[in-house]
Each structure stands twice: as C-alpha cells, then as structure tokens.
Amino acid sequence: MxxxxxxxxxxxxxxxxxxxxxxxxxxxxxxxxxxxxxxxxxxxxxxxxxxxxxxxxxxxxxxxxxxxxxxxxxxxxxxxxxxxxxxxxxxxxxxxxxxxxxxxxxxxxxxxxxxxxxxxxxxxxxxxxxxxxxxxxxxxxxxxxxxxxxxxxxxxxxxxxxxxxxxxxxxxxxxxxxxxxxxxxxxxxxxxxxxxxxxxxxxxxxxxxxxxxxxxxxxxxxxxxxxxxxxxxxxxxxxxxxxxxxxxxxxxxxxxxxxxxxxxxxxxxxxxxxxxxxxxxxxxxxxxxxxxxxxxxxxxxxxxxxxxxxxHTFEYYLDGPFADPEVDRQDIPPLFRNPFMKDVSEAYFQTADVKLSLRKSIPEDIKYAYLCVFGAKQWVPVQWGKIQRDGNVVFKGMGKDIVYLPMLYQNGNLTPAGSAFLLDKHGKQQILEPHKETAPITVSTYTAYLFTDEVIETKRTLNGACLLGSPDKNFAHADTLGCLNDSMESWGNDIQTTSHTPYRYIRLEVPKDSLNLCEISFFEHDGEEPIHPLKYSTNLRPLTSEDNPDRMTDGLSATGWRGKTNGDKGFVCWELPYPSLIKKIHYVPYWKPYFIQEKDIVLQYWDDAWITAGTQRWEKGTLTFNDVPQGTIYRVRIEGTKDRIFTYKNGMIQWY
Known part of the structure; x- marks a missing residue:
C-alpha cells in the first residue's frame, strides 16, 4: 500500500x-x-x-x-x-x-x-x-x-x-x-x-x-x-x-x-x-x-x-501506534502502518501474553515497544505493546518456543529495550544474556535450514531403528525402549521411556548396513546431565579414517559418526557404568559439517549487539571457538548467507 x-x-x-x-x-x-x-x-x-x-x-x-x-x-x-x-x-x-x-x-x-x-x-x-x-x-x-x-x-x-x-x-x-x-x-x-x-x-x-x-x-x-x-x-x-x-x-x-x-x-x-x-x-x-x-x-x-x-482485511482497524495521534508516523515499523489487517494468531496456536519490565531508559516521546524475532540478518518487529508509566509493557498473543527481543523503533531504527528471551513451550520466559563464565562452542554449520533431500538423508539410516535395553550384555532379556521412524526431527529428538527395569546395556539396531548419527544421550532423571562414561561395541566400521564412534556420545551435538557393515544389519551397543533406570533418550541425526571455504567464519554472541567471539577459516569438519561467554544466543556469520540464531548448553545446539 x-x-x-x-x-x-x-x-x-x-x-x-x-x-x-x-x-x-x-x-x-x-x-x-x-x-x-x-x-x-x-x-x-x-x-x-x-x-x-x-x-x-x-x-x-x-x-x-x-x-x-x-x-x-x-x-x-x-x-x-x-x-x-x-x-x-x-x-x-x-x-x-x-x-x-x-x-x-x-x-x-x-x-x-x-x-x-x-x-x-x-x-x-x-x-x-x-x-x-x-x-x-x-x-x-x-x-x-x-x-x-x-x-x-x-x-x-x-x-x-x-x-x-x-x-x-x-x-x-x-x-x-x-x-x-x-x-x-x-x-x-x-x-x-x-x-x-x-x-x-x-x-x-x-x-x-x-x-x-x-x-x-x-x-x-x-x-x-x-x-x-x-x-x-x-x-x-x-x-x-x-x-x-x-x-x-x-x-x-x-x-x-x-x-x-x-x-x-x-x-x-x-x-x-x-x-x-x-x-x-x-x-x-x-x-x-x-x-x-x-x-x-x-x-x-x-x-x-x-x-x-x-x-489481510478489507475492513480497516484502528488500534495501537497507528491510531495514536501522539506517535510520529516515522516511529512506527512498516508492518503496523497498515490498518487493513487483524491478529488471528489464536486461530492457529495457543498464545501467551508477554509482560516485560523494560530495563532501558525510555525517551519521553516513545510510547510503544516492539517485540522482535530474528529474521534475515536482522531483528524484525512482529507485535507492539504500549509502554506504561512504570516501564512495563504487555505484548498480546505471542507464539511459543521462539526467541524474542524487545526493541524501540525511532526514525526507522531499532534499538534494544531489554534482554533477549526464549518464550518456551509452556509460555515461560527464559532470559538469554551472556554470563561471566566462558566455554568452548563447537559448530558444524551456520543455519538450521535444510533442503528436503537433506532432510531425507538425515533420517535415512535411522528410520526403522530400535533401541533395546538389557541388564546383561547378551541381551537374553531385553526390552524395547523405542523405535525411530520418519517423524524424527533433524536437529534433536527425545524418547520418553516407561520401563521400571535398570539397564546396564543399551543397543541400537538399525535396519540397514549403515548408521549415521551425531549424538545420543541417556538420562536417569529429568536433570540435564546424561549418564557417562560409556563404552561401545559395534559391527560397523568407520566410513572414513576420521570417523570415531566416540563422537556419538561426546556431548557435542555438532560432531557425529558414520559407519557401515559388510552387508549385515548394523548395531551399536553401549555399556553404562552401572545399572540405570532410563527415563529419557535424546538423539540427534547426522548432518554433514558445512561452511564455505575461503571465507571468514565468524561466531558472534548477543549482548545488546552482536559481539564477535572469534573468526576462523574452514577446510573440513567442525569448528570450535574457545572462551565464549555462555547463556546467551549465538550466530555463525558468513558473508552472503542467511544464518540462524541458536542457544548452546552442555554442548547441545538448539536452533531458533
């Protein structure tokens, strides 16, 4: 318009x-x-x-x-x-x-x-x-x-x-x-x-x-x-x-x-x-x-x-900053200068109202804040909220399982007005801001986006595989803990188990002669620490000299392993350090490390702006950046690409 x-x-x-x-x-x-x-x-x-x-x-x-x-x-x-x-x-x-x-x-x-x-x-x-x-x-x-x-x-x-x-x-x-x-x-x-x-x-x-x-x-x-x-x-x-x-x-x-x-x-x-x-x-x-x-x-x-x-509507709706005579038109993001639309989010998903206390000083002429998501290389406003006298603001009807950032908009420019946060699947806010402690971050790509043929490939060797638990290594008495099917996600999956039997051995049986897997973890409790250390045995041989089966349980979702048999169905058996009552199994399908050669690979973290934590060049495999502040959101920037943000905790990448 x-x-x-x-x-x-x-x-x-x-x-x-x-x-x-x-x-x-x-x-x-x-x-x-x-x-x-x-x-x-x-x-x-x-x-x-x-x-x-x-x-x-x-x-x-x-x-x-x-x-x-x-x-x-x-x-x-x-x-x-x-x-x-x-x-x-x-x-x-x-x-x-x-x-x-x-x-x-x-x-x-x-x-x-x-x-x-x-x-x-x-x-x-x-x-x-x-x-x-x-x-x-x-x-x-x-x-x-x-x-x-x-x-x-x-x-x-x-x-x-x-x-x-x-x-x-x-x-x-x-x-x-x-x-x-x-x-x-x-x-x-x-x-x-x-x-x-x-x-x-x-x-x-x-x-x-x-x-x-x-x-x-x-x-x-x-x-x-x-x-x-x-x-x-x-x-x-x-x-x-x-x-x-x-x-x-x-x-x-x-x-x-x-x-x-x-x-x-x-x-x-x-x-x-x-x-x-x-x-x-x-x-x-x-x-x-x-x-x-x-x-x-x-x-x-x-x-x-x-x-x-x-x-999109034929009828016009006057609401929010567009209908507020005290707001300069240049201080309204383009999306909200359109009166011919209405919010229908609740027709699609369960929403949550987000109440925030803005921690930044707000200029007197700024009446509205905007909740933003990370788009193609920048933050994009998706909802408005009127700022109250005490600095509080409510953003109505937001989608869950998304990272947001509250921002101000003035003369066409966005500035942060608070911390980034994850609105989790329960509608709770998890603040994302850098901590004092630092740790290495290992990455294997810059985006969570996969083409359909890549999605199919990540699932190929795991589709139809089953996980068995047994107290003895011969699996004379074994229970099926879960079977994998085409509905798995490419970036991480949880299997909740209901067995009341402690297991010393867990075996992954695949229907084909090959296995590709980035990570698998076994949990006794609802806590965040998986059982370790683990010993493995397998009839699969590494696909290359650089493949190491230990990478499947090294606590890093960016690393992985590929193996193949001589035609028999493959398996991997893990021995736990003690008999354990397994409550959850987390696994990440394999995705091949990919960056772009001869270009700078830049890891950045968010602290009211994108701060560079390190720059490397890539030849093959994964990249590890050391001494990175923990607790915030990150991105891997490469010139000419559309990267995605992610969180990083205990070696696990979660894309947003």
Missing part, C-alpha cells in the same frame, strides 16, 4: 471524529460521491444489501488499484514470458528461470509502473451494485456458508478487493459463470470441493522467484502467464472462492520465528472456524493447521514456529 494513502486515511480518521465512517468516505470520494450515493439509494428499501453497501463504502478509503489500461502496457512483456514458458513446455528448469530473469532485467523493469487509483474516487455505481448482487446470490446458493453470520459475509465474501493494486474487473463474474452452484450441495466435505476446484488450475505455479517483482494486475493475466508469487495466487484464490460464496481470506506470518522470511496463504471460514490451505496446488494442501500450531513439524520442511499470524 502506498505510504501516502495510509497517511491520508489516518488524517481523515483523526480529523473526522465527529463523523461516522460513511460520511468520511463520501466526503473523500470527491467527484465520485454521486456514484456511491446512487448505490446507497438503490438499496434504500433492502436493509441487508444497504448495510452491505455501507460496509464497502465505509472501508474503501485507503484501498487502491489499477485499471485495464495498465495491464495492456505490460502485455508485450507477458507475451515474451509465455513464449519462453512454452519453449520449456511450461516446466521451470534453471534455464527457464534465467531467461525470464533476463528479459525482465532487459525490458520489464524499464516499463512504466502506473500510478494506482483510489477506489473511493473511481468505483462506479453499476460495478458496485453488480458486486453486491452477485455476492448475495452466491452466498445464499452456498450450502456451507449460507447460514454464516452477516458480519462474516461482509468481511469474507462481499469484498471486491483482496489485494492492493489488483484491477477491479469482471473476474468474479467470470468465476461465478464458470463454477456456479459448485458449493450448492453440502454432501461432500468442503475441502474436497475446494480441492477439485483448484486442481483445475494446478497449472498456475509458483514463479520460483523468476522476475519476482513482475506485477500481475488481474486474474486473466495470471491465468495467461501461469506463474506468480504466493501473494498472487492467494488473491486469485480469494476472488475465485468469494465469487462462489465461500468465506475466504489471506493470512500471513510477517516473519518466521525460526527461519528467515515470511509467508502468505489462504483460508476459508466455515462455521466460525479458520481452515488454512496452501495457495498453490499440492498433495497436502490443508497441512497448515497441523504444522503451524507451534507444536508439530513437517516431515520434509522441518519445524515452523510462528510468532504472530495476521489476516
């Missing part, structure tokens, strides 16, 4: 406190006021449609788009884009991506980007009436939403716009004509119906970041070029589903809590419940409630941790 548009909206709202939203919108419509009044007069005798017309007009201020002439200006580029895609049979190899990027740099970026038009000043009466009438018709024909509250209809079916910049054309009429009455029978699960609808447009795919800034202004263009961003497909889906009477919206995470970047996706609202789904077609489109709950993880992509989830 244009910054000036937001400012105009705010000025109007603050200047018109004595007027209602309708009066304000009509005043701002200028010469277009008569068109909007025609709509109101048209529905004067129909209470429901009149209220719907009011809802649209009242919330028009601040919304902008383009018209069909703007699309035509880009048509030559779209034609070239399609020609290249046809040459590659609509597949997306690296060569296709290079060609698309090349023509965009050559001609696309030099094209004139048209100025957007304000909806409230350009929307014609006949278009608005057509939108309202069709929306009501589709709503009443839809067996899944016809009994939805009128407020849900207004918010999620009625809006003609689901993204700024998109043309207001006849696309929703076209979608209705194509698929009318598709949702008229509730005999099937609505997800099946939506899947059958979207499978028809499965040729619309992600652009793989080729010409990522190429604008797509209407649905017809998207169907023509067949490649776009998650945001493009999300508004396309909303136009399509809302045209058929399904209550739909776009939800987004502004920044992940444990990886770089954010994401947008779709949802439908049925019987008051949010059902999120992947915008592009795939085989598991409804997985987000499962993997975005801040508890589980995806088998291929690992764990996702979400600090907040917001919903």
């Amino acid at each position: 244009k910054q000036t548009t937001v400012y105009i909206l705010l000025l109007l709202l603050t200047a018109c406190q004595s007027k209602d939203r309708l009066d304000m919108a009509l005043e701002y419509a200028g010469d277009n006021r008569k068109e909007l009044e025609k709509v109101l007069e048209h529905y004067r005798g129909d209470e429901m449609k009149y209220r719907a017309a009011r809802f649209l007009i009242e919330n028009m201020v601040g919304h902008t788009g383009h018209d069909s002439t703007d699309v035509r200006k880009f048509q030559p580029f779209y034609d070239r884009h399609v020609a290249i895609s046809k040459k590659y049979n609509w597949e997306r190899p690296a060569e296709w991506q290079q060609e698309i990027d090349s023509i965009w740099k050559e001609s696309g970026q030099s094209l004139f980007f048209p100025k957007s038009r304000k909806d409230v000043q350009t929307m014609r009466a006949d278009r608005l009436i057509q939108e309202i009438d069709r929306s009501f018709k589709a709503w009443q024909e839809n067996a899944y939403t016809r009994n939805a509250p009128f407020e849900d209809f207004c918010r999620y079916i009625l809006p003609y716009r689901y993204a700024e910049g998109v043309c207001i054309d006849n696309s929703r009429d076209v979608f209705y004509q194509r698929h009318a009455h598709l949702f008229s029978d509730a005999g099937k699960d609505f997800r099946q119906v939506i899947d059958s609808l979207h499978e028809r447009s499965s040729d619309l795919m992600h652009n793989n970041w080729a010409a990522a800034s190429m604008p797509i202004y209407n649905a017809a263009t998207f169907e023509y070029v067949k490649r776009g961003s998650c945001d493009d497909k999300a508004w396309y889906n909303c136009l399509q589903l809302s045209a058929l009477g399904m209550a739909t919206a776009i939800d987004f995470v502004p920044e992940w809590g444990n990886r770089s970047g954010g994401h947008s996706w779709n949802c439908v609202i049925v019987n008051g419940e949010t059902h999120p789904f992947e915008p592009f077609w795939d085989a598991d489109r409804w997985k987000y409630k499962r993997i975005y709950n801040n508890e589980g993880f995806d088998l291929l992509w690992g764990r996702f941790r979400l600090p907040k989830v917001y919903r």
Whole structure:
C-alpha cells in the first residue's frame, strides 16, 4: 500500500471524529460521491444489501488499484514470458528461470509502473451494485456458508478487493459463470470441493522467484502467464472462492520465528472456524493447521514456529501506534502502518501474553515497544505493546518456543529495550544474556535450514531403528525402549521411556548396513546431565579414517559418526557404568559439517549487539571457538548467507 494513502486515511480518521465512517468516505470520494450515493439509494428499501453497501463504502478509503489500461502496457512483456514458458513446455528448469530473469532485467523493469487509483474516487455505481448482487446470490446458493453470520459475509465474501493494486474487473463474474452452484450441495466435505476446484488450475505455479517483482494486475493475466508469487495466487484464490460464496481470506506470518522470511496463504471460514490451505496446488494442501500450531513439524520442511499470524482485511482497524495521534508516523515499523489487517494468531496456536519490565531508559516521546524475532540478518518487529508509566509493557498473543527481543523503533531504527528471551513451550520466559563464565562452542554449520533431500538423508539410516535395553550384555532379556521412524526431527529428538527395569546395556539396531548419527544421550532423571562414561561395541566400521564412534556420545551435538557393515544389519551397543533406570533418550541425526571455504567464519554472541567471539577459516569438519561467554544466543556469520540464531548448553545446539 502506498505510504501516502495510509497517511491520508489516518488524517481523515483523526480529523473526522465527529463523523461516522460513511460520511468520511463520501466526503473523500470527491467527484465520485454521486456514484456511491446512487448505490446507497438503490438499496434504500433492502436493509441487508444497504448495510452491505455501507460496509464497502465505509472501508474503501485507503484501498487502491489499477485499471485495464495498465495491464495492456505490460502485455508485450507477458507475451515474451509465455513464449519462453512454452519453449520449456511450461516446466521451470534453471534455464527457464534465467531467461525470464533476463528479459525482465532487459525490458520489464524499464516499463512504466502506473500510478494506482483510489477506489473511493473511481468505483462506479453499476460495478458496485453488480458486486453486491452477485455476492448475495452466491452466498445464499452456498450450502456451507449460507447460514454464516452477516458480519462474516461482509468481511469474507462481499469484498471486491483482496489485494492492493489488483484491477477491479469482471473476474468474479467470470468465476461465478464458470463454477456456479459448485458449493450448492453440502454432501461432500468442503475441502474436497475446494480441492477439485483448484486442481483445475494446478497449472498456475509458483514463479520460483523468476522476475519476482513482475506485477500481475488481474486474474486473466495470471491465468495467461501461469506463474506468480504466493501473494498472487492467494488473491486469485480469494476472488475465485468469494465469487462462489465461500468465506475466504489471506493470512500471513510477517516473519518466521525460526527461519528467515515470511509467508502468505489462504483460508476459508466455515462455521466460525479458520481452515488454512496452501495457495498453490499440492498433495497436502490443508497441512497448515497441523504444522503451524507451534507444536508439530513437517516431515520434509522441518519445524515452523510462528510468532504472530495476521489476516489481510478489507475492513480497516484502528488500534495501537497507528491510531495514536501522539506517535510520529516515522516511529512506527512498516508492518503496523497498515490498518487493513487483524491478529488471528489464536486461530492457529495457543498464545501467551508477554509482560516485560523494560530495563532501558525510555525517551519521553516513545510510547510503544516492539517485540522482535530474528529474521534475515536482522531483528524484525512482529507485535507492539504500549509502554506504561512504570516501564512495563504487555505484548498480546505471542507464539511459543521462539526467541524474542524487545526493541524501540525511532526514525526507522531499532534499538534494544531489554534482554533477549526464549518464550518456551509452556509460555515461560527464559532470559538469554551472556554470563561471566566462558566455554568452548563447537559448530558444524551456520543455519538450521535444510533442503528436503537433506532432510531425507538425515533420517535415512535411522528410520526403522530400535533401541533395546538389557541388564546383561547378551541381551537374553531385553526390552524395547523405542523405535525411530520418519517423524524424527533433524536437529534433536527425545524418547520418553516407561520401563521400571535398570539397564546396564543399551543397543541400537538399525535396519540397514549403515548408521549415521551425531549424538545420543541417556538420562536417569529429568536433570540435564546424561549418564557417562560409556563404552561401545559395534559391527560397523568407520566410513572414513576420521570417523570415531566416540563422537556419538561426546556431548557435542555438532560432531557425529558414520559407519557401515559388510552387508549385515548394523548395531551399536553401549555399556553404562552401572545399572540405570532410563527415563529419557535424546538423539540427534547426522548432518554433514558445512561452511564455505575461503571465507571468514565468524561466531558472534548477543549482548545488546552482536559481539564477535572469534573468526576462523574452514577446510573440513567442525569448528570450535574457545572462551565464549555462555547463556546467551549465538550466530555463525558468513558473508552472503542467511544464518540462524541458536542457544548452546552442555554442548547441545538448539536452533531458533
């Protein structure tokens, strides 16, 4: 959204406190006021449609788009884009991506980007009436939403716009004509119906970041070029589903809590419940409630941790710093200068309110603090909280199992306002700040992000393995303590045992002739110290001369071991120093050490700024940095990479 548009909206709202939203919108419509009044007069005798017309007009201020002439200006580029895609049979190899990027740099970026038009000043009466009438018709024909509250209809079916910049054309009429009455029978699960609808447009795919800034202004263009961003497909889906009477919206995470970047996706609202789904077609489109709950993880992509989830809205919401006349606009992070969104985090995960006492002196003109997560090389605000006179601040509805940092924002700059902390899975705060004591830190990479093929490889030799416990080394009497399967995480797993038998020997039996493992630890109590020392025996030989089985139990999650047999199934048996009642087993799958050669590898720790603890060059294996302050968060920085933060305790790395 244009910054000036937001400012105009705010000025109007603050200047018109004595007027209602309708009066304000009509005043701002200028010469277009008569068109909007025609709509109101048209529905004067129909209470429901009149209220719907009011809802649209009242919330028009601040919304902008383009018209069909703007699309035509880009048509030559779209034609070239399609020609290249046809040459590659609509597949997306690296060569296709290079060609698309090349023509965009050559001609696309030099094209004139048209100025957007304000909806409230350009929307014609006949278009608005057509939108309202069709929306009501589709709503009443839809067996899944016809009994939805009128407020849900207004918010999620009625809006003609689901993204700024998109043309207001006849696309929703076209979608209705194509698929009318598709949702008229509730005999099937609505997800099946939506899947059958979207499978028809499965040729619309992600652009793989080729010409990522190429604008797509209407649905017809998207169907023509067949490649776009998650945001493009999300508004396309909303136009399509809302045209058929399904209550739909776009939800987004502004920044992940444990990886770089954010994401947008779709949802439908049925019987008051949010059902999120992947915008592009795939085989598991409804997985987000499962993997975005801040508890589980995806088998291929690992764990996702979400600090907040917001919903793009047509209706504007005035809250927080944006609605506070005492706050300078330059002292508000860009995310919170947008009134067209609302917090829907509780629809995805259990939240916790975070109360902090800011330890920094706060300038008198700073009224709000911001809770931040670590993004791509920097801290990113995800929630605001108003600072009380005593320096306390409450951040509402935060996601758990995430590291946060409270910060102030002034003139575009973020400054720390307190200590970093982990909001653990129970909603408790664990302060993360450097201690006086120092210790070595051993690392093997700079990021927790793995590609799907790497995730598969970490699990390959462990999938199907079982752990057995026995009081005697011959395992004449053995109990199964746990078996490993595909649901293991790449960066650490716990097995809780219920056996009441003390064991002297624990044996790991793998279903294949090889084993890759970084670390395994055995615990008697809920404390943090594993049982040691351990002796091992195995029928696996080291894969290389540098592999040492002791690395599996050396107390360092960054080191590991790879072994192989001559074709027999592999095993490793550990002898404990005494018979032990095992309560927990922790294990870390193997991941190959990886940095970048001929570049500086810098370990840093957080102490109100990133402090360098050491710099090395890498050839192979792990790296150890000595005399590093303990108790805080760390990162391994390499020029040109997106690293992740982690904590380090008793040799174990925990990524965030």
